[in-house]
Each structure stands twice: as C-alpha cells, then as structure tokens.
Amino acid sequence: MDYKESVEYLYNSRPYGKIKYGLFRMKELMDRMGNPQDSYPVIHITGTNGKGSVAAMITSVLVQMGLKVGLNISPHIISFRERLQINRQLVPEHKVAELLEDIVPHLHEMDKKGEEFSPSFFEVVTAMAFHYFRQENVDVAVIEVGLGGRYDASNILKKPLVSVITTVGLDHRKILGNTEKEISREKAGIIKPGVPVVSGVTRPSIRRVIEGIARENDSESFFLWHHFDAKPIKMALGNNLFEYIGENYYGDLVMPLNGTHQYQNAAIAIKTLEIAVKGLKENLSVDVLRQGLSKTQWPGRFESLRAFGKQIVLDGAHNPDGIRTFVESVRSYFNNQRIRILFGVLDDKDYINNIRLLSEIVDEVIVTKVSSHRSNSPERVFREWKKYRDNAIYIENPKDAFCELLNTEKPVVFCVGSLYLISEIRNVIFGGKENA
Structure with a gap:
C-alpha cells in the first residue's frame, strides 16, 4: 500500500468514528506486536478541553531540552500525518504505509475471530504510534487520549511518568456519562498505581473524585490553584506574558498560544514537566522552559x-x-x-x-x-x-x-x-x- 491507500484503508476498513468499548482488542494487538508501548517513558494526557495545547507545550519544551520526543494526537487539523510526530515533524507518508503494513497481518488474524475482536480505527492508529515511537527509539512520548480515558485505546500504558487530566466538562455524554462526576471517573481511569497525577480541575466536587481515585492508587495528586498556578502579566495576540508559581517560580514567560485558558494550560504543562524530568533524570532550566514555550505551535485554537x-x-x-x-x-x-x-x-x-x-x-x-x-x-x-x-x-x-x-x-x-x-x-x- 502507498500512503493514500493506507489512509483509505484506515477510514473505510476500520470505520472512522465507530466506537468500540473495552481494552481487550488493544491488549491482544500489542501482545502480538511485542508491546512497543512499554519500551519508552510516556506522559499520558486526557481532559475535556486543553489536552492538545498541554501536549504541544510539553512536547516543545522537551524538544528544546534536546530529547527525541514522540507525540500522538487526535484529531488532526490538516493531515492524518499530524497524529504521529517526532520532534514536531509529521510522520512521512511512506512511513505511514510501512507502519500499517507491519500491523495488517495481526489485524487480519484478529478479524477472523469476529467483529467484536476486530480493532477499530482509533485502536489501529494508536498501535501505529506506539510502533513508530519504538522503531525511532524516542526518549519519551507524549500520548493524548482520544476519548474519555478508562477505555481509550491508549490506556494500556502500564506506568507513565505522569498522568494528566486537564479539565472535565460535559462532552460526549452518550459515551462517557451524563454528569461531570461520571465523566471525571472515566477520565481518571488513566491513573495508574504510584504514578503522579496533575490536573487543571478546579471545581471541588470534581477534584474530590479525582483525588479519591488517586488515593486508591497511592498516586500523589497536584491541582491547579492548590499546588501550582499561572498568572497573566500581559495579553497580546501571539505574545502573551505570564508567570508560573509552583514547585519553582518562573517569571516573564512568553506564550504564543492565545486565549485566557492558555495560562492554565501552561501551568498544567509546567507542573507536568517538573515531575516528568525527574523520571527522565533530566534538568529543566528556566532558559530552556522559556524557549520551549515560546516556540509552541497549536493551530486552530484562537x-x-x-x-x-x-x-x-x-x-x-x-x-x-x-x-x-x-x-x-x-x-x-x-x-x-x-x-x-x-x-x-x-x-x-x-x-x-x-x-x-x-x-x-x-x-x-x-x-x-x-x-x-x-x-x-x-x-x-x-x-x-x-x-x-x-x-x-x-x-x-x-x-x-x-x-x-x-x-x-x-x-x-x-x-x-x-x-x-x-x-x-x-x-x-x-x-x-x-x-x-
């Protein structure tokens, strides 16, 4: 298959938009592929809003640190290739075809077991990302949840560096639940035993749900306004100035992403980085943080x-x-x-x-x-x-x-x-x- 044929296969043979519950297909597919997702450190991000912006900021700073960084996002804005990136470079067209060809034999074997066992579009694309990042020997991968958390295809990750829950709101109610508490439980499903949790949730009732699940997993939790914060200094399109108050203080940070919400997203990203660099045995300097944030790009968001x-x-x-x-x-x-x-x-x-x-x-x-x-x-x-x-x-x-x-x-x-x-x-x- 070439690139065009590969994308057509994904959208038509693995119908785009068809939701399949459960992680058993993904677990079997990863087992067949040798569990590539376990071969590198991961930062795992979910949330109703803001997860893409947070992923972009974290990735930009990690790249500025000199690391080789995989990024898996959804949906894409212009090209399918946006879903799989290394150091913010889109996966080459020929590589999309190669990755899919590696996976197709496993898909055909699983398809023989019936529709219930046939991997979905999102499961296959997530598998392609995990496979790609192992092939390219990334230092760390930033993985964005596609939908929800608990049953998302990405949630076969065993022990991320950090689990991030940006916000919780009423979206995808037919799938995730009718109340914010129900939806928060679905998103908190990405929390793993002993893995720190960073969240931008500020509503007390929702925060308590996440805190409770974190405690059950013996996971330390950090919340916006309680453990860290960001305050705007100047708002100007493409050149927003702010300060961060948390484990460390960083002043006069520049953020090209626009919107009143992006200060909170930046705070979530910085707190996540403060934790993640420890697991990576790296240091985060203020100069690298400042440069990385200033280079962040994320189209289609104000x-x-x-x-x-x-x-x-x-x-x-x-x-x-x-x-x-x-x-x-x-x-x-x-x-x-x-x-x-x-x-x-x-x-x-x-x-x-x-x-x-x-x-x-x-x-x-x-x-x-x-x-x-x-x-x-x-x-x-x-x-x-x-x-x-x-x-x-x-x-x-x-x-x-x-x-x-x-x-x-x-x-x-x-x-x-x-x-x-x-x-x-x-x-x-x-x-x-x-x-x-």
Missing part, C-alpha cells in the same frame, strides 16, 4: 491569521466550556466588541448552549454545514441561531460561507465551532487541501 485583507481568528471551541473561554478571550483581546462569525458544529455537540453563550458577543452570524458524517442537520443549528439573531444566514458550503464571512467592513472576523470546519477553512486560507 489562532490569529492575516489573509484576504482581514484578521481571521480560528477557534475549534465546540462545547460550552470551550465556548465560554472563547467568549472571555474575545472580550479580553478585542475590547468587548461585537463580532461577526462563521459557525458550524456537529450534531452530537451541545449546540443549543453553545449558541446561547455566543449570542452574548455576536451580532452577525453565518451558519454552515460541517463536512463530516456527524453533521446531518445543520438546519436545526441555523433555526436555533435565528432565535437570537434575525440577521443570521445559512450557507451550506463552508467555502462559500467563508467568502461571505469576509464580505464585511469589519477588520476582524471569526470562525468558531468544529475542528473539522477549522480544518476546512485553514485549507482555504493556505490555498490547498490534503485529502487525508
């Missing part, structure tokens, strides 16, 4: 771009907690001005509350359909917007909708909602689309 004569802000906020943060960030960076947005979200998200929250700052909205099998009724989203804005318009094609977004005297426009939509708009801005 990302500010200049194109077509406009400033365009892209944000993949797709649940109420993410939307609240988006609203706070708009108010902080743009002086409470009313804004014009392009909005598109998947059917399984809480779009009703998303729209209610956004209506506080939006005076012009264009609704579009997200290019995904999970976007079946964008008209319902549009009807909900009409309750708040009579001038809301619906344009089904995202590219046409984006052209209409730009048709304004406003110097700044916003695109917010599904990461699938953000991906599509970035492709328009940068003039090309990779079909993977």
Whole structure:
C-alpha cells in the first residue's frame, strides 16, 4: 500500500468514528506486536478541553531540552500525518504505509475471530504510534487520549511518568456519562498505581473524585490553584506574558498560544514537566522552559491569521466550556466588541448552549454545514441561531460561507465551532487541501 491507500484503508476498513468499548482488542494487538508501548517513558494526557495545547507545550519544551520526543494526537487539523510526530515533524507518508503494513497481518488474524475482536480505527492508529515511537527509539512520548480515558485505546500504558487530566466538562455524554462526576471517573481511569497525577480541575466536587481515585492508587495528586498556578502579566495576540508559581517560580514567560485558558494550560504543562524530568533524570532550566514555550505551535485554537485583507481568528471551541473561554478571550483581546462569525458544529455537540453563550458577543452570524458524517442537520443549528439573531444566514458550503464571512467592513472576523470546519477553512486560507 502507498500512503493514500493506507489512509483509505484506515477510514473505510476500520470505520472512522465507530466506537468500540473495552481494552481487550488493544491488549491482544500489542501482545502480538511485542508491546512497543512499554519500551519508552510516556506522559499520558486526557481532559475535556486543553489536552492538545498541554501536549504541544510539553512536547516543545522537551524538544528544546534536546530529547527525541514522540507525540500522538487526535484529531488532526490538516493531515492524518499530524497524529504521529517526532520532534514536531509529521510522520512521512511512506512511513505511514510501512507502519500499517507491519500491523495488517495481526489485524487480519484478529478479524477472523469476529467483529467484536476486530480493532477499530482509533485502536489501529494508536498501535501505529506506539510502533513508530519504538522503531525511532524516542526518549519519551507524549500520548493524548482520544476519548474519555478508562477505555481509550491508549490506556494500556502500564506506568507513565505522569498522568494528566486537564479539565472535565460535559462532552460526549452518550459515551462517557451524563454528569461531570461520571465523566471525571472515566477520565481518571488513566491513573495508574504510584504514578503522579496533575490536573487543571478546579471545581471541588470534581477534584474530590479525582483525588479519591488517586488515593486508591497511592498516586500523589497536584491541582491547579492548590499546588501550582499561572498568572497573566500581559495579553497580546501571539505574545502573551505570564508567570508560573509552583514547585519553582518562573517569571516573564512568553506564550504564543492565545486565549485566557492558555495560562492554565501552561501551568498544567509546567507542573507536568517538573515531575516528568525527574523520571527522565533530566534538568529543566528556566532558559530552556522559556524557549520551549515560546516556540509552541497549536493551530486552530484562537489562532490569529492575516489573509484576504482581514484578521481571521480560528477557534475549534465546540462545547460550552470551550465556548465560554472563547467568549472571555474575545472580550479580553478585542475590547468587548461585537463580532461577526462563521459557525458550524456537529450534531452530537451541545449546540443549543453553545449558541446561547455566543449570542452574548455576536451580532452577525453565518451558519454552515460541517463536512463530516456527524453533521446531518445543520438546519436545526441555523433555526436555533435565528432565535437570537434575525440577521443570521445559512450557507451550506463552508467555502462559500467563508467568502461571505469576509464580505464585511469589519477588520476582524471569526470562525468558531468544529475542528473539522477549522480544518476546512485553514485549507482555504493556505490555498490547498490534503485529502487525508
């Protein structure tokens, strides 16, 4: 198989979006492959929001330390290759094909046992990441949970350096539970015996759930606002200044990632690094930390771009907690001005509350359909917007909708909602689309 055939195989033969519960398939697949995930240290990260940003910051600093760092994320924004990275370099196309070809014989043997034993898309991609990082002999891998925690394909890791739970909110309720306490138990399922836990959870009731599970595992836990914190000094797009207060104090740190929430994400990342470097028998200097943070890149998260004569802000906020943060960030960076947005979200998200929250700052909205099998009724989203804005318009094609977004005297426009939509708009801005 070549690269294109490999990606088509993953999406079609291992149907993308099909959730399979349990870890028995992943355990069998890893056993067949010689358990590559046990051959290098790992930092394991879950959370409703922020886990990608935290993973990116941690990776950037570890690379700055001179380490060879694997990074496994989901979803991707532009290319499937983003899911497997080493030192922030995307996996080469030919390597995707090679990794999959190594795994396919095992998949076929497992498929013979029936549908229940047939590995899913996410399980296969996670296996590819573990296999890739062992082949490349990484010093450490940063592994982002795809969904939840307890039954996520990545949760066969035996003893990470640190288990990270960024935030807990009401997302994927059909899968993870109807309350934040239920969801927090699912996410806390990544906690392993004796492995330190770092969390950005601040709500006392949720924190107590995580603390309890950590105690059961004899794992020391560290929480934002209790054991560490970050405070903004200056907010400026692409050049945010803050200080960190924790085991160590670091002042005048620069963070290119935008948003009021990114200070908390940075605090989580730094606390995680303080613990992880001990396990790696490395030292973290303030100069390396400062340089690593300043080089962090993470597209599609309150990302500010200049194109077509406009400033365009892209944000993949797709649940109420993410939307609240988006609203706070708009108010902080743009002086409470009313804004014009392009909005598109998947059917399984809480779009009703998303729209209610956004209506506080939006005076012009264009609704579009997200290019995904999970976007079946964008008209319902549009009807909900009409309750708040009579001038809301619906344009089904995202590219046409984006052209209409730009048709304004406003110097700044916003695109917010599904990461699938953000991906599509970035492709328009940068003039090309990779079909993977």
